[in-house]
Amino acid sequence: MVTLDSLIVQAALRKDPVVAVASAADWEVLEAVSIAIAKGIASFMLFDDEKRLKDLIQTDFPQLVNEEKVSIHHAGDNIRAASLSVKAVSNGQANVLMKGNLATSTILKAVLNGEYGLRTGKILSHVAAFEVPGYDRLLFVTDAAMNIAPDLEAKAQIIRNAVSTAHACGVDKPIVAPLAAIETVNPAMIPTTDAASLVVMNQRGQITGCTIDGPLALDIAVSEKAALQKGITGETAGKADILVVPNIEAGNILYKSLMYFANAKVGAVIQGAKVPIVLTSRADSAESKLYSLALAILSTK
């Protein structure tokens, strides 16, 4: 069974991944860096004001002072830290980008920079991997954080990004459920018509590496018992690996509900750029940041 802890073990087997951290002079960020090094999952290039960064490491993270897996790179401000860390990725020095203590918009602006940025032509999307008590598999949720109200084309790309993440985690042929409020196609409910289109795009080879089955309400997607009760049978019923939410509000609510009501654990990553991006927030635990790093490292080519 794939668990979030097993992702850390897998990530530690990768050959020398390097993470570039924009604006790393932050207690929570350095705590995650320190644990990741202890677990042996990556080396880190830290970008920030050199004096502030060195002072913080000296005071609170003495274990990092002579750590060969850490290098410190001066950046006078957040904009500079963002552009230097992105450049470290585009020139091949680093394989993963991580957001430190700066605004998401600042780092994304550098990622999308036409000259040295990390664009691929794909859209960027958020993929979260949840370990939910009582569930025997990881549940991937997408997109709960980047795309506000994706149209069909965006949903197709969001699914492709999530499928490649699932593959990276060892889920070979993920079952993808475009979520809706009902299981039938209703022209008044766009999530149901989009789901129907996504199912056919999958059948026609426009979205590969997965089996798409929808529209499905959440219970039918995750519970074989609920699916059976509704008379929905087949190989995929109740067995979804990837839950595709119709909009950012539904995704955010599912994400928070899993965290706060169901005591789930989570790691998350932004996909669609040249490399995976770790965009954790201050409210995330060090454990969650570590899971996100493992997810990102496993997603590197």
Next chain:
Amino acid sequence: MVTLDSLIVQAALRKDPVVAVASAADWEVLEAVSIAIAKGIASFMLFDDEKRLKDLIQTDFPQLVNEEKVSIHHAGDNIRAASLSVKAVSNGQANVLMKGNLATSTILKAVLNGEYGLRTGKILSHVAAFEVPGYDRLLFVTDAAMNIAPDLEAKAQIIRNAVSTAHACGVDKPIVAPLAAIETVNPAMIPTTDAASLVVMNQRGQITGCTIDGPLALDIAVSEKAALQKGITGETAGKADILVVPNIEAGNILYKSLMYFANAKVGAVIQGAKVPIVLTSRADSAESKLYSLALAILSTK
């Protein structure tokens, strides 16, 4: 503390409520009727094909055969059962309408009938009351089942319907959280601008009997710790009683997530007609149907 079981106790104190059940010849429906009578919370007028209904009662519910709190009324088909049960409400014989084994659209058509129906000019909306393990209060979720993509005016009415439900349950001044993906107003995200308008509608006395605070992400609405961590303070932070979802997909996902991942218990009712309507589905447990009945009975005038 208000719990779903305490609602049953409260409902049993009401003076002789009568529930009209459309298409009652159904095992699950009669099981709920039987338990409700045993708990002393209501009398029932059952509408369906008389022979089928009597046969089913004779075979599987002998305790209801000579039960004075049950009356049987012949209706040749579902359309007739729907119209007769609605008429029983409109002529004052019953105080609550309950859906039995017929399509939701059939009973709603009778409810909305211009001649004998139960319209009030308000919109109909779904209000669910959840008891979530680890939470010290009922969480009302609206609208997870009736309104697909409510606009601002519809949201205002949805909130009014939920507030009166909360009042009926003894929650005197509920805190209402219009949910969104973020806590700031972003013109690109309608749930955030609608939330801002709802807050001001509350301040201006257009929505009364509650305190509205939003936009809020789910975690900030329900967790004081999460609110504090995000620097959101005040009397309402993390203390929402009523969670207003931006669309039916977000509501359905929250509903199912609470049921399947968080082991919550739920009762639900449709508000906005002349009387509360119980629209349970086959997948609901007998316990859940009982909670819904209690919620409906407490919501009667």
